[in-house]
Each structure stands twice: as structure tokens, then as C-alpha cells.
Amino acid sequence: MRYSGFKVIAEALTGHKGWKPAWRDPAPQAAYDYIIVGGGGHGLATAYYLAKEFQQARIAVLEKGWIGGGNVGRNTTIVRSNYLLDGNEPFYEFSMKLWEGLEQDFNYNAMVSQRGIINLFHTDAQRDAATRRGNAMIMHGADAELLNKEQVRSLYPFLNFENARFPIKGALMQRRGGTVRHDAVAWGYARGADNRGVDIIQNCDVTGMRIENGRVLGVETSRGFIGAKKVGVAVAGSSSRVMAHAGMRLPMESHVLQAFVSEGLKPLIDGVITYGAGHFYVSQSDKGGLVFGGDIDGYNSYAQRGNLPVVEDVAEGGMSLMPMIGRARLLRMWGGIMDMSMDGSPIIDKTDIEGLYFNGGWCYGGFKATPASGWVFAHLLAKDTPHSTATAYRFDRFAKGLMIDEKGQGAQPNLH
Amino acid sequence: MIINHPLLGPRDAQEFIYLGDAALIHRPDGMAEGALERFIPYTYLRDNPAGSHRELWYHEQGDRSWLVVTRNTTTHEITAVEMARDVARKEGRSK
Amino acid sequence: MANPLKPLTALGNPTAQSDTIGAVTITENPDTALASLASRLGREAEVASLAASAGVPLPGPGRAETAGYGAFWLGPEQWMIEAPFATHEDITAVLKPIFTDAASITEQTDAWVRFDITASDLPGYFERLCNFDMARATPGAATRTVIDHLGCYIIRRSLTLVSLLGPRSSAHSLHHALVTAARAIL
């Protein structure tokens, strides 16, 4: 069923009787050509592009809970392509271009909204780094602008320009950055994939992998064995757990990242603001809530909940940057499990096991990457060669000393 | 979280800095044959279990002891806290 | 020789500053010399006996003591030794001969600003400052804590007197925090 304004009106006048389920609820078949493990944004996008762009095939997405229940449903909805390093920027810019045509492509309004993102800087060294980054972005085909203090003030006059401990000196801006309605991304891809025959199987936990002489034959699940020619794993925070079924250890730790939303407020903040002197970034949703976040809690966790110190750290950053939010109320906090890699950048690669492919290590940059991640992972699964924008996302980069370390923090996941 | 420091008793985890898997204790010998092959997994690969995890915490806002904390990563329950120096010695580290 | 250098207190004055807000009095104390003392590996027993004979207390974790010298525990086999500044300005020169090469001794006098705090309700005051259970802290309790992002040592000298040692370069920030909290409980 195709969605449209006309359809909405027609249904409204006929009591909404005609709406069909957004996706089917099929029972798993005995075998598929491709099994995607993980019904999150990346897994669903992979299935969608695999079916739409690459080939007609029997494809299933296996989700242990309900689709979109992972990080795609618990993030701060920011999209941007303001990366520094050659290994990353082409990929994220590819993702940004996919965002820009996404809704018409999958016929679902995910509210892709390019209201601009600014990263504030507070020292000369930060300004120099922003200049280096902005130039790298433009050379990779992205947009970037360096704003001075007054330009920042004209955008956001309520920031603390008066008595700030770390005065605002300017910002790096990407006007094409913005936010996307996160749940809608999962649902849109799920619906689009389902329309193209992909079986989306919920409440189906992968409990093992059947591997014989170096080749994957399928997966053991809570709903029985399901055969597959190729298995692609895209399970973010559960990566280590799932890949352990294949006997693999990963360059990865799982950490909790908390995010927060305030009560609904009349429009205050148009775009996305990232503080350069504290752990705080914020945007305002179309519903009116201030959506904000900060740093990860910093210890390995699968608990999907965090602790107070980070909550307070984020609020301190927010109050220092924009003291006008003092009387806004924090409504809800939640935690997502981040697949924090050893250099802060993802891995999209084959494994040593034939037919087994891996996609993970997104740290807390996974949401903005969703479309490109799905596309390039589908490309890898279908063609067995990496997509041109993802050639650096290899397992062996650590052995070779080719880390993609945007923050320059080295082999410590909780610092990325 | 609360870390029950072997010498100081219960302390808020906020006083500590987290490093990671206590397997880092077993640093390979850089002068040995094939050191590179050993350093790569040592530096980059982790078990990352959902469950009991032995991990290194540093009491930066305290007595500057490094501790080995055994903590469940799904419940955050802490079942053991030891001085990292004692653990390292017990596990064969010396000079 | 020209005029000797004139010292300033951590708050930047020739003499110590004292502020009384309600029942709280915060007094800067520049008159204590400090040195850290750490046993060399395997010399712990030796250090203990040398300390005992020299009147240098070596209290256990979380504790402070005063014998001839004052001292509080810093970490495993490491203590902070206190002595009157007037007589011990060069405190390491005094301590090193006592402990010879059995201990590592380092001057710490000016690494810290010390505030002596008296209050009728010390627990009610400190609960606004740091995560330290003053109500359960007996005289002689000493520990590291954090006040407004600053790592401090807190020593309960008596039921009404607490010494707070904070990083000297942040003396003004720490003092500001102490005064602000005192006003808040007026």
C-alpha cells in the first residue's frame, strides 16, 4: 500500500478501515539466501537495499525482540557528515545523501530535517582543528562553514556569551546536518523491505551458528534452525555476544550511552548545538521536547540504563552553555548499548568464516550512518567486495596500524 | 555505583577512572620473538562478556590504587574488588 | 644578599584570610609544612620502626594521627606528614635523615591550600559540599573527597574542627565553594 496525503484523507473519511499492517508477521522459512541478524536500523536498511538495489533473493531479518528496539529507537536523532578522516568522511557523506532522498525512496515520512548542526569551539587549538575538519569535509563533497562568535550569536542569542567559563569563539557549521525521526527510520525500512518480500521475523533470538569446515550454513534460533547462504550480523551492542557464536573475539566493548528528553516546549532551538567545552549536545524535536545527550557512562554495560554522574555532567554542560534551560524539566532518560570499537570507527567486513559478514563498531555514531551502513553492507553481502566509501572499515586495520581514530584516543573504547 | 575498596570501604564509582578488561595485566614481552603477533590481540581484542567481567578501575580521586573489580555487566552487581597490584603479582607479573 | 622573597598565602595575601558566615568559620592556614612519605619496596617494616622512634605517626587507611608530627594516610604505604612551617619549612631536609633511603620523601607544603573549618553543625554543612559522611566520621577520620570537581583531603581534627586540603592553584575556586555553601545553610 502506498502512503500519500490523498490516502490519509480518504481513510480519514472512511474511518481508517483500509490501513494494512506496515509489515507482515511471517513464520521463518527453512532457509534463505541471506539472513540479516538484527532488526535495528542497520539490519533493516541492509535488507531493504539488498532487496531493492542488488538482487531478488530470499532475505530474512531476525530480531530477538521487536524491530527498532535497539539503538535506532534510543538515540538523539542527529544526522551529520562532519567527519575528519579519509576513512570516514566519504562514507558519512554518502549516508547524508541517502538521507536526503530517503522518504521519497521508501515512501515513509521519517521527518528528515536539515536544520543545521554547529560544533562550538572555545580555544584557538579547537578552531584550528575545526578548520582542518571543515576543509576535509568540503574536499569530500560535504558542506562546512566556519562561524565567528557573532555569527553564532545571531543564530542562538541565548547561549552564554557573557560569563562563560570557556567563552564561545565560534563554531563549525554543517547546514545539511539535522535530525530524523528515529523510530520512523526503522519502520520505513521495515515496511519498504517487507514490500519487497523480505521476511521480518521478530522475537527470534539467534542462539548459535552452524559452521562446517570454515563455512556458515545458517543460524540456530529460538525458533529453530534457519539455513542461509550468507549471514550478515548487524547487532550493535550485542556484536560480541553474537559473534562469539562463531568463535570470534572483536575489537570492541559494549558501553551504555544515556540520552534525555525534556517536557514539550514551544520552539526554542532550531538546529543541533554541540558544546565544545563540556559533554552536551541538544536539538528540539518536532513534538517540542529538547533531546540531549553527552558522554557514555564509561564502563562496560549491557544494562540499557546508566547512573547519575553522567546525568549531572550533561546537565552541568547544558546549564553552562544555555542557562535559559534551568526551568525546563527533564522528562525521561534512557540508555542504549553502544558497540564501542577500539579506534572509534566501525567495521563492515567479511570474516574468516565463509559466508559470515559483520557490521558493527558504531560507537555512538550509528544512527546517522544507518542508510549508508545498510547500503554498503548490502553491497558487501551481494558482491563480496567493499563499497567504495567503506574500504577502510576492515578487521585487519588494527594489525596493520591503519586505525581510523577521529579523536586520537588510542585503543580505549570508552574514550571514543 | 559503589565500589567497595579493599582498604577504604564503599566509595562512589564517580571517584574512579575506568580502564577496561583486567586481561590488560598480561602485557606481552616486547623483546620476545613474535611480540607483534601477541601485542595486537592484547591491545585490541576483548571478550566483552554480557555477565561477569573483571575490569581495571583507578581510584583517581582517592588513594590512587588501581583495582580489579569483578562486575556483572548486565546487572552492574559487583562481586569482588581486589588491589590490582596483588592480582598482578598473583598472576605472575613482577619487574 | 638582597631581601629574601616574601611569601603569599594561596588566596594571594600576605597573611591568612578568615571568613565567618553564620555558624561557619573558614580560615586559611599557611602554617603547616607537608611532605609525602612512601616506603621503598620491601622496606615497610624498617620505615615503621624509624617512624615510631622519630615520633612520626603512620596511621592506617582513612585515618589521621598526631604524635610529634601529624600525619594522614594517602595510599598504600604512603602518608602525608605534617609539621609546623615555622620550624620545618624545609621539611624534607628534616625527614630524609630520619628515613635514610628506606623511604621516598617529597616536599608537598605548597602543593596545597589548607582551610580550617569550624561549624556548629559540620555534617549539615559538608552534606552540601561533598560525598563524605561527616556524621559518622570520628575525630581522626581523614580521606580524599571531591568538592566542586576539586580533589581535596578532608581531615576531621575534632567534633568542631575540620581541615580541608585542596589544590593550591584552585584556592579561590575552593574558597568560593566553601563560602557559597555556608551562605546556603544560613
Next chain:
Amino acid sequence: MSRISGGQIDRSKTLRFQFDGVSYNGHPGDTLASALLANNVRLMGRSFKYHRPRGVMAAGSEEPNAIVELRSGARQEPNTRATVVEVFDGLQAQSQNRWPSLKFDAMAINDRLSPFFAAGFYYKTFMWPAAFWEKIYEPIIRRAAGLGSLSKQDDPDAYDKGFLHCDLLIIGAGPAGLSAALTAGRAGARVILADEDFRMGGRLNAETLEVGGAAGADWAAQSVLELASLPNVRLMTRTTVIGAFDHGIYSAVERVSDHLAQPLPGKPRQILWRIYTKRAILAAGAIERPIAFENNDRPGIMLAGALRAYANRWGVAVGESVAVFTNNDDGLRTVADLKAKGLNVTLIDARQGDEVIDSAGRLGLKSITIRRSNGRTETVAVQALGVSGGWNPNLNIASNHRGRPVWDDQIAAFIPAPESIAGLSCVGAAAGAFSTHAALTMGATHAVAALADLGLTAHADAPTAEDAPLNLTPAWYVHSGKGRAWVDPQNDVTVKDVKLAKQEGFISVEHLKRYTTLGMATDQGKTGNVLGLAVMAELTGKSIPETGTTIYRPPYTPVAMGALGGRARGEDFKPTRQTPSHKWATEQGAIFVEVGYWLRTQWLPRKGETTWRQSVDREVLQTRRSAGICDVTTLGKIDIQGTDAGLFLDRVYANNFASLAVGKVRYGLMLREDGMVMDDGTTARMGQNEYVMTTTTANAVPVFRHLEYCRQVLWPDLDVQLISTTEAWAQYSVAGPNARKLLQKLVDQDISDAAFPYMACGNITVQGTRARLFRISFSGELAYEIAVPTRYGDAMIRALVEAGREFDAVVYGTEALGVMRVEKGHVAGNELNGQSSALNMGLGKMVSKKKDSIGMVLSQRIGMTAPDGYRLVGVKPVDPAQSLTAGAHFLAKGAEAVAANDGGWLTSVVYSPHLGHSIGLGYLKSGDSRKGERLRSVNLLAGTDVEVEIVSPHFFDPEGERLRG
């Protein structure tokens, strides 16, 4: 008349307040909601989506409808529940999310168009043409969305944080909580009793029930008096426990000043408490839930328990003719109490098959339509309707650790799973035990058990009280009628929306919630969630527990950002570290710059200098010409002692240190285990087993942590002791041809080149004061760093300046320091970026392969040793008149500005007054073999494109003759 007899308000005092500009009277003890109801005001707000007229639904913090903007100006406080606001003299409140007025809200058109605004409609449209989303649709949606508004002014109030410790935290001071507190308090335990209300007693204040023969409210007051007399008990009213965190840590917000016009001087508005507990008891009571029927959202329709509470606690009759629609005996209690107050009460008991099927009254309830079990329908004129669909245990906090509540058929509600949070037990209504007797006894016995865990003995003895069962027959929504029946009133989620979600496959509770926004409003579904779940269960033919449950995340009620931020705002965001010369520099009018928490002198303008460049050029030139003084105290200093200290340094530094002689200093390069450069600095050997290491300002703390890691975790048997001495010493650099002459005037020892050669160090005295001297140079000049105990730092800078007068010595700041280090090609922050190896920095040869050191092995990986990798180079503009920009990238002449042609970037740029032009350092691919090459330095952000020549990074005195002079 809406005030009736009784209640816990002080009628002897009258308070004036305003709502939407109209003045009303209230009394101490009133909430804004009770006072407005007492003034016959039922309309208090509008719903989020359809802008339906709304009034009070509840009498507590679960209120979804009566939310207002409180106060004005910078203190304006959006989305405030009228049901928890204490009336004070001069209180101002405005209705919100309506235009032009509450009575006539133009946006109410949405209600007429509601069929078009069904759940999730926006996912299906607004997609064509693509450009219209940002330009047209979204701006309209954003303007329409949101509830109240912020002032956009800085919050003028202060907030505090604090830390509390106790044996037992009791959350909620109703009968169960009070009983637990009395039991534990009498036993001498350290107890904290916290309640969000300004009056303890919980439901007892709203009931006519008896406890121990006395009126319940009186028993509560007596109990509070006794508890207040116990020194081991802390009573905290106006204090909401917002969440349970790990290991017995709870967080609470105390509203110190919200019941006042504004905080008293020096006092915070609120305090965020972090409570460290050994055990905790959740006695948060239960929250009543509605039964959904057509038009069940009109002002005047509220929860039956709330209707009763307004009558009993606040002496307010919402109307003279009222009705009660219930499926349980608690509803009958409302009937009885209201009748006793002399009101006409109509009972609709769902258990008899009677139902309310519709209501009328646009801005306030006028009548309800009832269908009796015999099918007869009647319309009854009432001003208020109390609805009771049963009670949900208030298990919010107990599910903070994501433990799933379990279903209890007896009360048709979820109760907390046992041990859902370690150390927390739930009692009374919060545990599903609804009678007063059960609350009192359970509170006492659980307190006894909690204390027993801690080795304390207590005795449970609870007073007598009613022990009536609820006798509930589940009834969730009235099936008749095509109209809308509200499940989540604030977000306008109706039974129809739940049906549509089911029809479209959004059946999982999380999908239902996200698709319809059920439970996402400011009340977080406290009244609506279970109802929505029940509707979905019925539609899917599953049981409610099979359908699922929603667990609650902190905070229990929304918390002001200010409270979470505390005092850390503005200049107090982080501490400020001052250098020993700060006082002197301030007197001199120095310009300061933030370096981490430090404030350092950036430059020192002299009279007549109008630009920073004039000052910095002068500082550089005069230093190189004669002498310059710089405060370098901020560099980290770590005292390293022990018989293995030398060996230790060999392990943590990439270059050799074992051979360093006593009295000598050496430059050290420190790597991370991944082979990248972590930090650099000098280490001086002050004695046989005594070293002083310096680190960069930025890395002082991480390096110290790393050294402790190496000595405790990696090599536990090395005899090494560490302590930071960064703050203990005031350290000044004295550089320039006259540095020695200048210093010699102050120090008591001979520092001639023979006595104190390049890279020497030692203990000396300055006019009798103990000092340390290091002959090291960052500027490339003959230079020393001299350190005195910090208290003499101020005197020392003054002495140096005085001694330097005859040489016209300058004091220079970080800018001049930066110029001189770039002129010398020394790496600093912009090059030490964590992404660079020793090889990148041109220091590859320093990494010794003859010994094992941190990072040595991994620095040999092929990717890090490739010849086409980045190398540090010097850069100068071909045309000296042109200036360079740090961050600009290198491109070959004629090359297009695309990534494929990107050769590297400029890391640091300064103006060299000696060379008379801009110079820079940069990382260039294969840079070490490209000296003399001409490239372009391009900054696309500013549109600049400068032809540059690649040169040696050593712009000034490359042979280093000056520093040995």
C-alpha cells in the same frame, strides 16, 4: 459556593493569586488546583493535539491535564502541574498551548479535524514535494507543537547539590511509609523519610478513615511529630525521590523555595540530593486509573479518589451534583464521603452493568449519559464525575532497573516483582496491598526485616485500621459509541488510536507507545499506560501480562535542568587554576587565556600597543635579543623515586633513560601502547634514585594515571614511588642571551656555563630560598627554568622582573612561547594530537628498539611506518606578504580541491617577527623528502589559496648554538 466544611487549609489566612490575569483567593494548604476549583474554575488547560478543553483529573503529581505556566519573566516555569503547586501570595499562573485564550482556542479546529490526525498520520504524508518538508510543513508543525514556553532568559535562581547517607530510605509518607519510619526510627536506625507532598500523611490526608481510633490525618500528624523528635530520623517534605540507581544510591529533588514567590537570599530554589542507602522501602502508594468512555475528558471529569480528596483535604466540592462511575468499592467510599458533605451523588457501578456512555459540556461538564444494566439510558446533570477503574500500585521506582512487574488478578494491576531492585522492598498500596491495615502492618514488618539485614532489632506494632477488600471487577473501556474515548488525555491518544495501531501491526507495547505516543506525555503514562495495554490485550485476545508491561525510567516526575546542574554554571562551571604570577600579571593588565582549567598569561600589552601582534612580536624579539621571562608552572611535574626509577623511565619513555647522569636533564618521548605519541617533556635526575618528570600542561593528569598503571598493574615489583608536585613549585623560564646574567643576580650559586652547562639541573637557593634550577630551553635560547616553593612565586616573578630591568627583559605569554617553539620546530598540542607517531613528528629515531617500552612494538606496524605517511615539515609562504592559516590543507599546484589530492594540513601557524612573515608547521605526506617543494596551502572555509614552500621545521638557529651559549 464551592468551599465546604473541613479540610486541612488555614481559613484564617487568605492568599491572593492570579490565573490568566484574573485574581482569586486561596488559603495556606491549598494547591493551585484546589484553589481554582474552590473558585469554580474547572477549565485549566488544553490537550496537546486536539486542544480539547481540560480540567483537573487527579490530586497529585500524576496530573496529565491541569498543567500551566507558573510565574513570569525569567522565572516562567512551563508545564507545571496545578495539582502540586502550593498557593502563595502573589502567585501568577497562565494557561498554555492555546491562542488567543483558554476559552477560545483557535487551534481547537484540530478537534474538528481529528479524523485526519489519527495516530501516525504524519508518517504517511508531508512528503511531496520533498523540499516542502523543511520549508512549509515542519515549521507549521513545530509552531503548533510543544506545550508551555520558556522565557529564553537565564534562570535567575541557584540550585544546590548534596549528599546524604542513611540505613533506611523510606519513599512516601503515607500510612505504610509512616509505619515503617516509626518502626525503624524507634529502633534507632538512621532513617530518611521523603515525600513529594508538602504535608506528610499521603492518602490519610484525603480520607475520613480512622487509624488506631483517631482520624487518619490526626494519626499521621501525631506520627510526624514523634518522628521529628527522633534525632536519627530525617523528615524531608517537598522532596521527590526521582530514581533508583546502582548499589543503593537514590536521587531526590527537594523543592526548597518553590512555595515562595522567590528564593530567600543565598538559598537555592531546589536541591538535588544523592542519597546513599543501605536499605530502602518504597511506600509510594497507588495511582487511580480511569475507565475510558466517549468524551471522558471534559473539565469536571476526574478520578474518583481525587474528587474525594478535594472534598476531604481541601474542603472543595467540584459541584453540588456529582456522579461516581466505579468498578470497585473504593469508588463507593467517594460516594459516601461526598454524600456526608451534603452533595447529591449519582452512582454508576460498572459491576451492576451500569455504564457512563457519554458526557456533555464544552468547557466544563454539564451532564453525563448513563446506560443502566437494563439498557435504559438517562442523562443526568452533574458538574463533576469521579471515575474509578481501580488503582495501579505506584511501582515506578521499583522498575528503574528494568525489572518487569508482575500481574495480580486480585486487583487487576501490576505489582513490583520481588527483588526488582537489590535492597528495595515495596510496601502498602505500592505493593498492591490497598487497605489501611495492610499498609500499616506491611510498613512495620518490612522495616523490621530491612533492619534485621543490617543487624538491627526493631519491633513491628501497627495501630488498628480498616481492612476492606477492593472488590474490583475489571472494566477498562465502555464499548458502545462511535466517538472518542481518551486513554492518554494529554497526548490525545484514544481507544481508536490503539485500535489503529493494532490494525497496522504496532502491537508490541513499545511499538504501541512510539506509534501512538501513549504514555509519552509529561505524566509518562501514570494514569493511561495500563489502560492502553488493557485495550490492546482485548483487541489481540491476549491477557494483559502476555501483551506486556511498560517499565518506568527515571525521573519519577520531571526534574528542572537547573537542579541537575547545581552550582556548576557560568564561571563556576569548572574550577579555575591560577598560576603563581597571576596576581602580578593582573596588576600588569595581562590578557589571560584558558588552558584546561588554568588561566595563563597570553600576552602582556604595554602602553601604546593597540594590537596583540605588537605585544607578541615585542615579547619574542626582546626575548631573543636580550631576555624573556615566562611562567611555566602549568607543566605537570611528577616526582619519581625508588631504586628502580631509572628502569621504570626506560619502560615508559621510548628513548633511553638508563644512561641519564645525576644532575642532568633529558627530553623524553612517551608513547601509548598503540605506538602513537602520548606526551613529551623533560625528566631531570636530581639524585641517585630521584627524578622529576615534566609533562605537557594538558596531559599532566593522564600521564600520572598512566605511570601509576605501569607501576601497579604491569610491573608491580618495581621499586618506584610517585607523587605529583605540579602545584608545589612555581616555575619560571628565563630565556635569551642575557638569561644567565639576569639569573645570576638572584641565585646564590655560580651558574656559569662551566658550573651549570646545557641540560644541567640541581638544587640551588635564591637569596636563601630553596629553589631548583634546570638548564633547558623550549625557546631555543640560552634558557633556564627556575622553581621556588609556590608561596614565593609572586615574589619571584617580581624579583625576576626587577633583576631584568637593566636588560629590558620582558615577560612573555603563551602566544610568544608558541611563536618561539614554532620557530624552533618543537611539537606541541596541535601536533601531539593523539593521531601522530614519533615518525610523523620526525622523532622516529628516538624510539629505541634495544629495550621494551610502552608502544615500541606496535609503533613498528607497516601502516605506521609507510614512507608515504605524514611527516612534520616547516612551511613558509612564497610571498612573505601572505599569511598562513592553521588547518588549511596542502594541494599541489593546479590540483583540484578534492580529497584525492589532499597532501596534509598546517598544524600550527605563527607570525615570526625575525623572518618577518608567517610560518607554520604541518603534516605532509612523505614530507621529509619534499623540502624545497612548492605547494598550495588552501583554506576552503575562507577561500584562501596561498603558495607555500616546504622547508625544515627548524626556522631559527637550526644548529642550536644559542641554547648552548
